[in-house]
Amino acid sequence: MLAGKVKMTQVSDTAPTTPLAQRPIRVSASDVTVHYGAKQALFGVSIDIPDRAVTSFIGPSGCGKSTFLRCINRMNDTIEGCRVGGSITLDGEDVYSPALDVVELRARVGMVFQKPNPFPKSIYENVAYGPKIHGLARSKADLDEIVVTSLRKAGLFEEVKDRLHEPGTGLSGGQQQRLCIARAIAVGPEVILMDEPCSALDPIATAVIEELIDELRANYTIIIVTHSMQQAARVSQKTAFFHLGKLIEEGRTEDIFTNPTKKQTQDYITGRIG
Amino acid sequence: MSPSALNEHIVTSYEDELTLLARLISEMGGMVELAITDATTALLKLNHELATQVRAADKKIDEMQHRIDDLAVSVIARRQPMAADLRMVITAMQVASDLERTGDMAKQLCKRAVQIESLSLAPKFYNGVKHMTDLVARQLKAALDAYATRDAAAAIDVCKRDDEVDAMHTSLFRELLTYMMEDPRNITQCTHMLFCTKSLERVGDHATNIAEAAFYLETGRHLNAHGEDVPAEDEE
Numbered sequence: 001m002l003a004g005k006v007k008m009t010q011v012s013d014t015a016p017t018t019p020l021a022q023r024p025i026r027v028s029a030s031d032v033t034v035h036y037g038a039k040q041a042l043f044g045v046s047i048d049i050p051d052r053a054v055t056s057f058i059g060p061s062g063c064g065k066s067t068f069l070r071c072i073n074r075m076n077d078t079i080e081g082c083r084v085g086g087s088i089t090l091d092g093e094d095v096y097s098p099a100l101d102v103v104e105l106r107a108r109v110g111m112v113f114q115k116p117n118p119f120p121k122s123i124y125e126n127v128a129y130g131p132k133i134h135g136l137a138r139s140k141a142d143l144d145e146i147v148v149t150s151l152r153k154a155g156l157f158e159e160v161k162d163r164l165h166e167p168g169t170g171l172s173g174g175q176q177q178r179l180c181i182a183r184a185i186a187v188g189p190e191v192i193l194m195d196e197p198c199s200a201l202d203p204i205a206t207a208v209i210e211e212l213i214d215e216l217r218a219n220y221t222i223i224i225v226t227h228s229m230q231q232a233a234r235v236s237q238k239t240a241f242f243h244l245g246k247l248i249e250e251g252r253t254e255d256i257f258t259n260p261t262k263k264q265t266q267d268y269i270t271g272r273i274g
Numbered sequence: 275m276s277p278s279a280l281n282e283h284i285v286t287s288y289e290d291e292l293t294l295l296a297r298l299i300s301e302m303g304g305m306v307e308l309a310i311t312d313a314t315t316a317l318l319k320l321n322h323e324l325a326t327q328v329r330a331a332d333k334k335i336d337e338m339q340h341r342i343d344d345l346a347v348s349v350i351a352r353r354q355p356m357a358a359d360l361r362m363v364i365t366a367m368q369v370a371s372d373l374e375r376t377g378d379m380a381k382q383l384c385k386r387a388v389q390i391e392s393l394s395l396a397p398k399f400y401n402g403v404k405h406m407t408d409l410v411a412r413q414l415k416a417a418l419d420a421y422a423t424r425d426a427a428a429a430i431d432v433c434k435r436d437d438e439v440d441a442m443h444t445s446l447f448r449e450l451l452t453y454m455m456e457d458p459r460n461i462t463q464c465t466h467m468l469f470c471t472k473s474l475e476r477v478g479d480h481a482t483n484i485a486e487a488a489f490y491l492e493t494g495r496h497l498n499a500h501g502e503d504v505p506a507e508d509e510e
Contacts, residue, residue, distance in 0.1 A: 230354055257356050259494025263280075269356045271288065272281040 015218045016052050020237055020252060023050035026191060026221040027072055032086035034067050034076065041067045044086070045247045047240055049191075054213060054222045056232035056253070059242035060268065065225045068242070069193050071095075072223065073109035074102055090191070107134055110184030114196040116176030118168030118183070123160050126168040126179055127151060130187040146186055153219075154182035155212045174205025178212065185216075192216065194224040198231065210235050229269055233257045241265045280358060288353050295345055295366050296422065299373075302338040303418040305331065306373045307411060309380035310477055314407035317387040317470060318400050325384035335377035342370040361494060365487040369421060372480040372487075376414065379473040379480075386466045394463065395453055402449065403471065406442045410477040413439065417484035424492040432485035433501030439478035446471045 016023065027049035034042035042064045049055050057065035067076065074095060076082045088095045095105060107130065118126050127147045130136075137143035147164070151157035156178040160171070168179050177197060184192055194213075198206040213222060213235050226232050232239050233253060240250035241260070249262045260266050283289040309328050316325040346367045349355060355363050393400060413432055420428040450468055453460045486497050498504045 229356065233356075258360060260357055266357050267281055270280070270359045271283050271285060271356075 012218045015214075020050050020053060023053060025049065026051045027088065027090055027223070028092075029068070029071075029088045030086055032068065032071060032084065032088060034064070034071060034085075035081075035083045036079070037081040041245055042071075043245045045242075046086075047247060047250055049221060049223060050238060051221055052217055052219065053238060054217050054224060054236040055238040055240065056236035057223065057225045057240050057242060058227075058229055058232045058269075059248075061227075063242040064245040065240075065242045066195055067245075068247075069195055069223060069225050072191070072193060073106050073111055075111065077102065104134075107187040108189055109191045109193060110187065110189035111193045111195070112177070112180050112184055112197050115200050116173055116180050118171070118176050118179050120167065120169055122165045123151075123168045123171070123179060124164040127182050127186045130183060134187050136187065150182040150186040151179075153185050153216070154178045155208065155215070156182055172205070174201050174208055177201060177205070177209060181209075181212065181216075185220075189220065191221045191223065194222065196225055196227060199227060206231070229257070241268065243268065285353075288349075291345065291349050291353070292355075292359060292362060295342065295349070295363065298338065298342050298345065299366055299369055300418070300422055302335065302342065302370060302373050303414075303421075305335050305338065306376045306380070307414055307418070309335065309377055310383075310414065311407065311411055313380035313383035313387070314404065314474075317383050317390075318393070318404060320387060320390060320393065322388050325387040328384045329381050332377050332381045335374060339370045339374040343367055346370075358491075358494075361491050365421070365491045368487045369418075369484050372483045376477050376480045379477050382473045383470050386470050390463055390466050392463075395460065395467070399446070399449055399453070399467075402442070402446050403467070403474070406439070406446065406471065406474050409439055409442060410474050410481060413478055413481035414484070417481040417488065420485055421488035421491065424488065426489050426492040429485040429489040429492070430497065430501055430503075433482050433489075433497055436478050436482045436501075439475060443471055443475040443478075 025048045028047075029049075030046045032042055032045040033040065045064070045068055057069060059065045070076045071084055071088055072090075072095065076084060084096065090105070090108065094100070119129065121129070124147055127150050128137075128143050131143060131146045137146055148157060151160065156175060159175060160179075168176065171179060177200075181192070181197075198209050201209065210231065213224070216222060217237075224232070224236065236253045238250065239253040239256040241248045241256065241262075241264070243264050249256065249260055249265045251261075256265065257269060260269065266272075283292075309331055312324055312328045315321065316328060346363045349363050353359075413435060416428060416435075417432045419425070420432060447468065450464045450471075454464045482501075489495070489497050489503075493503075496504055
């Protein structure tokens with residue numbers, strides 16, 4: 001059973017400097033398999049995700065990286081015929097335990113998608129929605145504070161402070177994505193999953209999101225799926241390479257991009273036929 | 275992951291650029307090997323014509339370095355090379371720089387060759403210089419071969435053999451001191467020769483640098499000062 005109340009993460013200005021191998025493990029997967037009906041999409045994936053660092057999943061289309069990401073906050077539950085085997089723990093607690101409240105899990109493990117998907121509501125309402133349904137704000141003033149803090153953390157507040165009650169869908173693509181990040185942050189998650197968060201954005205909007213990811217890792221454990229190896233190299237401290245449903249190699253981002261140990265990884269990241 | 279057993283790139287023009295880079299390094303290596311042996315011949319035979327030729331050829335070596343650097347910078351800017359490719363591009367720039375410096379050493383030998391009036395020391399000394407040149411030329415060739423074939427074991431051998439070059443340099447240095455003490459009229463020639471043997475010793479150091487680059491290219495790891503493989507430390 002996950003700990004009772006959702007709480008705001010402790011705030012820090014700087015990312016921890018402890019070597020990755022010595023960080024606490026936030027999410028741990030062991031021998032995870034996924035079947036969509038008869039088709040097996042993931043084969044025995046085991047990986048530890050370190051606390052307050054950015055971990056990126058890379059690999060060709062259909063390699064299982066998004067499937068695995070979606071296992072972490074049980075987004076695959078909604079897909080008919082999808083079966084998940086093995087175990088995934090968040091702070092040592094089994095994510096697939098029948099006693100677990102999935103809604104609470106998704107507050108602790110927030111998610112940002114490929115295409116910015118703000119609710120068709122005002123900017124304010126987009127961010128306030130989660131805290132409201134999770135009962136995180138005792139008063140209107142509390143809620144206002146959560147909205148402003150979350151928008152600030154997502155680096156969006158200065159750009160939208162005069163139009164908080166205008167529709168979120170009226171923002172630019174990059175702003176909408178930051179609004180979605182603010183919405184995820186508002187419920188005080190520990191882990192933020194990002195599924196190709198920049199693939200619909202131009203290079204400048206992408207740089208702004210990458211800068212934001214770098215700031216957020218001081219307080220959150222971030223897992224990002226990306227098609228762009230350069231992006232993985234830029235933003236993450238740990239990288240995992242998936243191929244044909246298997247986790248081929250994982251390690252420090254620096255090592256993966258300068259000296260991977262497996263031939264498949266080398267072939268993929270250098271643009272050779274795998 | 276060792277780059278020696280890699281497939282070809284999906285993008286042919288990228289593959290072609292990396293092949294060209296490797297070819298330019300081999301070509302430049304050949305030019306520098308010749309410069310060193312020619313420079314010593316010019317020195318030991320006081321052949322001014324050959325000395326002039328070597329000094330003229332050095333301009334071509336410098337141009338080659340610029341060509342390699344420009345190509346490497348262009349590959350980095352346009353292709354964003356990763357892993358073994360990135361190491362290849364970075365080491366190409368390092369090796370080109372070491373080769374250019376080696377070319378300068380050849381030029382130094384030639385500069386001395388035209389300043390020395392006669393070879394009046396014991397023949398044993400000149401044989402020693404010839405022997406040292408053969409040794410550094412072999413070291414340079416072995417280092418370039420290790421780089422071209424990405425042979426980590428051969429690269430380690432080159433690094434370990436640098437002690438022989440250093441020992442030979444020390445021995446020639448002592449010999450020169452003896453000649454100077456014997457007869458002050460030897461001082462001018464001996465001083466020139468001191469600089470020449472020092473230049474040859476430096477060629478050995480550049481060969482070692484190239485071998486270290488070859489080892490890094492193949493393994494992604496660095497050799498320490500004793501030519502030994504050093505395991506990486508874990509840090510963020």
